[in-house]
Amino acid sequence: MIVAIDGPAGSGKSTVARAMAAREGLTYLDTGAMYRAVTDAALTRGIDVADAQAVSELAHAIDIVLDNGADGPTVTVDGQDRTRAIRTPEVDANVSAVAAVPAVREAMVALQRKAAESADVVAEGRDIGTVVFPAAEVKVFLSADASARARRRAVQRHGGDTATDANATANAEEQAKIEAELIARDKADSTRETAPLKPAEDAVRIDSTDLTVDEVCDAISELIAGAR
Numbered sequence: 001m002i003v004a005i006d007g008p009a010g011s012g013k014s015t016v017a018r019a020m021a022a023r024e025g026l027t028y029l030d031t032g033a034m035y036r037a038v039t040d041a042a043l044t045r046g047i048d049v050a051d052a053q054a055v056s057e058l059a060h061a062i063d064i065v066l067d068n069g070a071d072g073p074t075v076t077v078d079g080q081d082r083t084r085a086i087r088t089p090e091v092d093a094n095v096s097a098v099a100a101v102p103a104v105r106e107a108m109v110a111l112q113r114k115a116a117e118s119a120d121v122v123a124e125g126r127d128i129g130t131v132v133f134p135a136a137e138v139k140v141f142l143s144a145d146a147s148a149r150a151r152r153r154a155v156q157r158h159g160g161d162t163a164t165d166a167n168a169t170a171n172a173e174e175q176a177k178i179e180a181e182l183i184a185r186d187k188a189d190s191t192r193e194t195a196p197l198k199p200a201e202d203a204v205r206i207d208s209t210d211l212t213v214d215e216v217c218d219a220i221s222e223l224i225a226g227a228r
């Protein structure tokens with residue numbers, strides 16, 4: 001069983017995919033974490049993210065391990081814990097350039113397919129339903145208004161959670177800045193040549209703007225029940 005969840009930045013994919021993994025006994029696969037890990041490694045080593053050759057050599061050379069521990073998912077690169085390091089604004093700003101390099105994608109897609117060889121997975125990303133697992137039993141394209149996505153991110157940055165506190169508000173200026181960044185990243189991701197962000201033709205579209213996490217998960221559980 002493969003459940004594919006694609007969608008733009010901040011649409012709630014991670015929250016929903018993790019909840020679905022727990023609900024349905026699936027292995028959570030955060031493919032964005034892999035592109036982030038390559039980006040973080042490039043930045044740490046002083047490799048120019050615009051140098052496609054150097055970045056793709058790096059992507060093939062490093063050992064990225066995603067682990068779903070009891071305390072949440074972790075990311076290690078060559079044995080070093082980079083779980084937090086891959087979520088910095090600097091990585092946010094550079095990851096789309098790295099993810100646009102075809103040879104980087106080749107290496108990451110191979111890792112993603114390997115992870116699904118021996119497990120039932122719920123994978124989140126941009127090209128899961130279109131490229132990585134085109135035969136996935138369940139495909140969801142999860143979206144939300146840009147302002148809702150920015151609000152969730154802004155609240156998260158200060159340790160809040162809009163899933164448990166629906167009325168949580170963010171600093172307006174910070175939210176506007178995050179919204180502009182999300183829109184720029186979505187534009188880069190959806191206009192690149194290789195595996196752009198777009199819904200698979202057979203994906204079910206869910207707009208989470210006015211839905212709770214549980215409501216989104218209920219809809220996906222129904223799709224899984226139908227596919228089983």
Ligand code: C5P
Binds near residue numbers: 009
């Ligand atoms: O999902 P997340 O925001 O962590 O993804 C970070 C970046 O990784 C995306 O903006 C995109 O450039 C890239 N990505 C991708 N394909 C995927 C997952 C993520 O290109 N399947």
